[in-house]
Amino acid sequence: MKKLILNTLAVALLLTTACKKDNNNNEIATGGAATVTASNYGFDGSASLGKFSSTKAGITQVSINGVTTFNVTAIRDGGNESITLVLLKKAAVGKIQFGSQLANGGIIISKDYTKAGDGALNYSTDNNGTTMSGGGEVNFTKVDGNNVEGTFYAVAYNNAKKEAFVEQGSFKGTIK
Template identity: 70%
Template structure:
């Protein structure tokens, strides 16, 4: 299951990174269908400040009998991104995430356009000596296609460096 989650995180980040220039211009003109914020986030022991994305996307897909709820956000004015994946249909509740949990995960990236670079991408699914990624996804409201929630995460990259997102929230319409 963990290998599936990592593959989903990389695939989601790769899809986000492969947008054509025309798609970017259209997205900038129309905005996204969700917003994502984090009151505090950072990388490698540093604090980057607040994360805000007004052009985030929220989807729910069922394939091979597995429903996956995903929120993907690129920071306004930057390349940092946060991707939230819940391995089930969006439903009100709290979901622990981490190497020991099969609920999903969060990926925090320094540069969404470089999805294959293990040094720039951090996952709650990674663990090792003296480190364990994890966090929580809390879906607080599901009304029709509108979903709202909160999250926090501690994630690690391939070099065992840490990224974090605190006081996170998301709100949007499923597409």
């Protein structure tokens, strides 16, 4: 989980500090405007905290040396909770599943995005709990140029093997 979080933060830092195209066909882009919602989400075995809604979301797709990474990052309006989708491939219509045995990327659900290094506050689909494995799915329903839409869900665990979940999630926005 720490590796996925650190990689996500490194990509986010790279994207916020650079916006250019170089001579090696490596494309660097800043995040495009997006909205992200989920009908339910929660942490540590609690009942649903209700709806997650973010207008502070961004979508990026970066290709470096032939490797493409697609990211959606959203901070809940009025709070510090965040959801980050990290796909190790280019956006394309279809489903992508996540779990500890799949190398497709993952989903990180955070209680406080300002404390990305705190393993107790950040939950990843790469981690496993006592009786379940973390996992989830992203379904791209529309990819039209730089405009993308999709749905997602996830079950994720922190370093103490406590569970977080997000249900009936959706994203819509422009890749930058």
